[in-house]
Amino acid sequence: MASEPTMTPDLLDRYGPNLNYTPPGGWEKNNRTGPEKLVKTHCSFCGQQCGIQLKVRDNHLVGFEPWEEFPYNKGMLCPKGVKRYLQGTHPDRLLHPLLRTGEGFRPISYDEALDLTARRIQEVKAKYGADAVAIYGGASMISEKAYVLGKFARVAVGTKNIDYNGRLCMVSAGTAYKLAFGIDRSPNPWSDIPKTDALLVIGANIAECAPVATSYLWQMRENGGKLIVADPRMTPITRNADLYLPLRPGSDLALLMGMLHVIVRENLVDHEFIARHTVGWEQVRDSASKWDPRTAAEMTGVAPERIEQAALLFGRSPKAMAIHARGLEHQSKGVENCLALVNLCLATGNLGAEGRGCFMITGQGNGQGGREHGQKCDQLPGARSITDPAARKYIAEVWKIREEELPGPGLSAVEIMEAIHRGEIKALFSMCFNPLVSLPDANFTREALEKLEFFGVIDFFLSETARLADVVLAGSMQEEDEGIVCSSEARVQKINKAVDPPGEAKSDAVIICDLARKLGRGEYFPFQSTREIYDELRVASKGGVADYYGITWERIEEEYGVFWPCPDLNHPGTVRLFEDGRFWTHDGKAHFLVTEYREPGDPISADFPIYLTTGRVVSQYLSGTQTRRIGPLVDLYPEPKCEIHPRLAEQYGISDGDWVKVTTRRSDVVVQALVVRTIRPDTVFVPYHWPGRRSANRLTHRTIDPRSKIPEFKVSACRIEKATAPPDLDDLRREETGIGHDLGQRPDLMRNGRIGAVSNQKDFQR
Amino acid sequence: MFGREFYIDPSRCIGCRSCMAACAECESHRGVSMIHVDYIDRPNSIATVPMVCMHCDEPTCAMVCPADAIKKGEDGVVRSALKPRCIACSNCVLACPFGIPKVHLDVELMMKCDMCYDRTSVGLKPMCATVCPSQALSYLPAETVKETRRGHPVNDFRFGNEHVSTLVSMIAPAEAPVIAVDVVDYMWENRDADQYEA
Numbered sequence: 011m012a013s014e015p016t017m018t019p020d021l022l023d024r025y026g027p028n029l030n031y032t033p034p035g036g037w038e039k040n041n042r043t044g045p046e047k048l049v050k051t052h053c054s055f056c057g058q059q060c061g062i063q064l065k066v067r068d069n070h071l072v073g074f075e076p077w078e079e080f081p082y083n084k085g086m087l088c089p090k091g092v093k094r095y096l097q098g099t100h101p102d103r104l105l106h107p108l109l110r111t112g113e114g115f116r117p118i119s120y121d122e123a124l125d126l127t128a129r130r131i132q133e134v135k136a137k138y139g140a141d142a143v144a145i146y147g148g149a150s151m152i153s154e155k156a157y158v159l160g161k162f163a164r165v166a167v168g169t170k171n172i173d174y175n176g177r178l179c180m181v182s183a184g185t186a187y188k189l190a191f192g193i194d195r196s197p198n199p200w201s202d203i204p205k206t207d208a209l210l211v212i213g214a215n216i217a218e219c220a221p222v223a224t225s226y227l228w229q230m231r232e233n234g235g236k237l238i239v240a241d242p243r244m245t246p247i248t249r250n251a252d253l254y255l256p257l258r259p260g261s262d263l264a265l266l267m268g269m270l271h272v273i274v275r276e277n278l279v280d281h282e283f284i285a286r287h288t289v290g291w292e293q294v295r296d297s298a299s300k301w302d303p304r305t306a307a308e309m310t311g312v313a314p315e316r317i318e319q320a321a322l323l324f325g326r327s328p329k330a331m332a333i334h335a336r337g338l339e340h341q342s343k344g345v346e347n348c349l350a351l352v353n354l355c356l357a358t359g360n361l362g363a364e365g366r367g368c369f370m371i372t373g374q375g376n377g378q379g380g381r382e383h384g385q386k387c388d389q390l391p392g393a394r395s396i397t398d399p400a401a402r403k404y405i406a407e408v409w410k411i412r413e414e415e416l417p418g419p420g421l422s423a424v425e426i427m428e429a430i431h432r433g434e435i436k437a438l439f440s441m442c443f444n445p446l447v448s449l450p451d452a453n454f455t456r457e458a459l460e461k462l463e464f465f466g467v468i469d470f471f472l473s474e475t476a477r478l479a480d481v482v483l484a485g486s487m488q489e490e491d492e493g494i495v496c497s498s499e500a501r502v503q504k505i506n507k508a509v510d511p512p513g514e515a516k517s518d519a520v521i522i523c524d525l526a527r528k529l530g531r532g533e534y535f536p537f538q539s540t541r542e543i544y545d546e547l548r549v550a551s552k553g554g555v556a557d558y559y560g561i562t563w564e565r566i567e568e569e570y571g572v573f574w575p576c577p578d579l580n581h582p583g584t585v586r587l588f589e590d591g592r593f594w595t596h597d598g599k600a601h602f603l604v605t606e607y608r609e610p611g612d613p614i615s616a617d618f619p620i621y622l623t624t625g626r627v628v629s630q631y632l633s634g635t636q637t638r639r640i641g642p643l644v645d646l647y648p649e650p651k652c653e654i655h656p657r658l659a660e661q662y663g664i665s666d667g668d669w670v671k672v673t674t675r676r677s678d679v680v681v682q683a684l685v686v687r688t689i690r691p692d693t694v695f696v697p698y699h700w701p702g703r704r705s706a707n708r709l710t711h712r713t714i715d716p717r718s719k720i721p722e723f724k725v726s727a728c729r730i731e732k733a734t735a736p737p738d739l740d741d742l743r744r745e746e747t748g749i750g751h752d753l754g755q756r757p758d759l760m761r762n763g764r765i766g767a768v769s770n771q772k773d774f775q776r
Numbered sequence: 777m778f779g780r781e782f783y784i785d786p787s788r789c790i791g792c793r794s795c796m797a798a799c800a801e802c803e804s805h806r807g808v809s810m811i812h813v814d815y816i817d818r819p820n821s822i823a824t825v826p827m828v829c830m831h832c833d834e835p836t837c838a839m840v841c842p843a844d845a846i847k848k849g850e851d852g853v854v855r856s857a858l859k860p861r862c863i864a865c866s867n868c869v870l871a872c873p874f875g876i877p878k879v880h881l882d883v884e885l886m887m888k889c890d891m892c893y894d895r896t897s898v899g900l901k902p903m904c905a906t907v908c909p910s911q912a913l914s915y916l917p918a919e920t921v922k923e924t925r926r927g928h929p930v931n932d933f934r935f936g937n938e939h940v941s942t943l944v945s946m947i948a949p950a951e952a953p954v955i956a957v958d959v960v961d962y963m964w965e966n967r968d969a970d971q972y973e974a
Binding site for chain 1: 792798806818906925
């Protein structure tokens with residue numbers, strides 16, 4: 011039934027996004043009473059999970075203090091970490107469960123909200139079957155919540171259709187590493203980077219998406235290591251690249267195969283490593299023969315000499331590493347791309363040793379941990395396959411259910427939305443996911459959500475997606491729960507609770523367990539705390555690939571995190587994989603796998619002659635549900651801009667700052683041009699953190715990788731033209747309010763003077 | 777202080793402005809950053825540079841202040857203007873060779889970086905140098921810089937004939953021991969006409 015209510019000024023005032031600039035009570039110290047405490051925990055805003063100390067007073071976050079002892083970041087933080095505390099005590103915070111009414115929302119009691127949600131789920135189940143109910147989870151949550159949500163879907167609801175927003179993030183890399191190594195984890199720790207001699211960074215905007223990791227890259231260069239950067243854009247790390255490869259979006263596989271070709275030709279291959287530890291080399295070697303640098307250059311738009319140089323640098327260095335992120339993975343051949351990179355490392359024997367290996371950078375707060383323990387449609391806890399009979403038997407035993415009751419593999423995140431659109435899935439229950447902003451083809455997502463018979467959401471802000479919900483349960487923020495996350499380098503870390511959920515908001519884990527009780531399955535959810543959930547998670551992971559059994563909360567705190575796998579309490583944890591030459595595959599070997607080049611799913615044509623690629627900026631996180639409410643972060647980059655090379659801009663008569671209409675086969679957006687020589691002239695870039703009329707995901711397409719099911723966010727076809735007018739301000743006002751100071755200067759957009767009203771200058775008094 | 781010095785390595789800067797975000801958290805200038813991060817030439821490059829106060833040995837800002845509002849401590853740190861004295865005349869803003877001081881007209885006061893006096897005086901690192909993810913801003917013992925950085929710390933600058941030595945060092949490429957910034961280099965007469973782009 012749900013469609014978005016008209017966001018009246020009253021609704022926008024209450025639910026935002028409004029911009030928070032100051033700690034609770036303002037900067038005046040005397041507004042804060044009570045003793046101050048520092049809570050050692052981690053930042054909520056990316057997979058690096060930097061250590062941070064949150065400053066707490068009177069059950070409010072009032073600031074932060076660097077945590078210099080934490081070994082990964084040693085006190086370093088990006089602006090998101092510095093300002094993360096401003097999401098606490100935010101005026102937009104949901105304090106009560108909400109029921110959708112004709113005009114908007116009204117607060118209801120917690121019990122009412124639970125009863126309603128349970129009843130509607132039961133009704134849909136009775137009418138259409140359990141698989142007509144889908145569950146969405148998120149990878150920014152602590153692992154305990156991810157675990158209990160996976161169990162909830164399969165045991166309390168009985169649906170196979172649970173998936174999570176990590177499907178938009180890590181799955182291509184994870185699928186490739188599982189195929190090649192039998193394990194979905196980065197083989198090396200960050201501390202290996204400064205020890206390598208050559209580092210290939212492909213499709214990873216490290217300076218903006220994992221900023222603290224930059225210090226590791228720079229230290230490698232101080233030590234004499236060489237940096238190779240492959241990206242259609244010069245991202246900030248390119249300023250110190252020894253070799254820059256400006257490849258065409260979607261052509262990564264050709265670049266990697268071209269490099270492999272040169273490595274074979276120059277016999278820079280580690281024959282001993284290949285013979286002892288791998289299978290499948292001959293086929294991969296032969297498949298590289300057609301990828302001579304000239305052919306690769308034609309596909310990638312990178313000069314053949316540069317491809318040669320990159321290959322020689324990588325192949326001749328005693329130690330080499332390759333790092334990748336969404337640029338390589340957000341493609342309909344994302345798995346192939348990652349396999350090609352793995353092949354390059356295997357061929358040169360760069361694996362299983364200090365400063366030698368490959369590294370995938372997780373994007374979300376718990377991107378690694380969030381996919382290991384059961385909210386992924388094809389996995390059970392411990393990163394077990396849901397189709398493996400032994401795994402099913404073991405988990406059924408841990409969960410005290412019959413194996414026949416345990417559903418099989420379900421649909422992935424994009425497929426769930428498509429099944430909703432087709433009318434096959436009738437109810438959706440979503441936690442920590444804002445698909446209206448983060449899924450590709452946003453107009454399609456909206457149509458789908460409007461078709462649901464029931465849509466329930468747990469969130470702490472009324473996200474753009476939650477506006478379409480029938481019921482919204484006020485859940486918990488990261489700082490309101492105690493539990494664990496797993497960082498990008500597979501270090502299991504402890505999130506400590508700093509404050510209680512405010513008002514009638516509850517811990518997400520409590521809500522899930524209470525809802526399970528309302529569904530008559532309470533006996534399977536007897537947990538009194540996230541610690542009890544974690545203890546069950548440890549047992550459920552025991553013997554799996556992602557074995558956490560030996561990792562206790564106490565050990566994590568004592569040892570500044572423990573790297574999994576860690577099968578028993580005396581096990582030191584596994585900082586680096588494959589050091590003993592053992593892989594997690596059935597034959598214990600690393601697998602070379604042949605990769606085939608395929609055209610992107612949304613090819614360029616005469617009508618759509620330009621590549622569109624999307625990504626992040628340093629001051630925003632994911633769909634912006636949290637960071638678009640933090641004033642100082644919004645000020646750093648208030649609105650999405652379209653990066654255009656002057657050569658392309660000139661062709662269309664576009665100058666810096668002009669409004670540009672970017673159109674794809676789906677839809678269009680109007681954003682301001684940023685005319686820069688730091689992007690390929692056949693490509694434009696628009697960041698994706700914004701909703702509504704400024705949403706880059708109105709433009710992207712739903713083509714997914716056949717194996718990982720990741721959408722192809724990084725390659726779309728578009729055309730551009732100078733817009734006749736800026737976007738309609740009324741539309742913008744209807745959809746969103748946190749539109750930053752550029753628009754804040756326009757009085758017609760200043761609702762009740764609220765936008766930017768708590769600005770830096772005004773608030774400052776001395 | 778406590779055996780550590782402040783270093784700026786512009787080549788490391790990634791423009792994230794975490795330093796500015798952290799600086800603005802200070803109790804003494806709530807919500808306002810004393811650090812400037814700028815793109816050098818955004819149309820042509822992603823290069824950015826962070827600037828904190830260089831804390832000159834003979835601070836020009838203090839010498840030109842008609843109200844005697846700017847003081848240098850024994851630790852060599854040049855403090856922000858004294859509120860009871862500052863008349864917000866902007867002499868210091870115009871005189872500083874590094875472009876550091878800013879006058880805040882709303883409070884009629886010049887404010888600038890004082891190297892987190894509240895932190896450094898008790899053995900902590902300045903906030904910006906603690907959080908900087910690329911360590912373009914860092915606060916380290918001189919030996920550590922020698923051992924871990926290829927560049928060369930410079931704290932002696934020339935502006936025309938003017939010598940300025942500073943407490944804060946810039947990390948420069950090893951082949952450039954003194955950073956010379958001569959106005960003549962930038963004047964039209966010395967410029968290759970072909971390079972001019974209107």
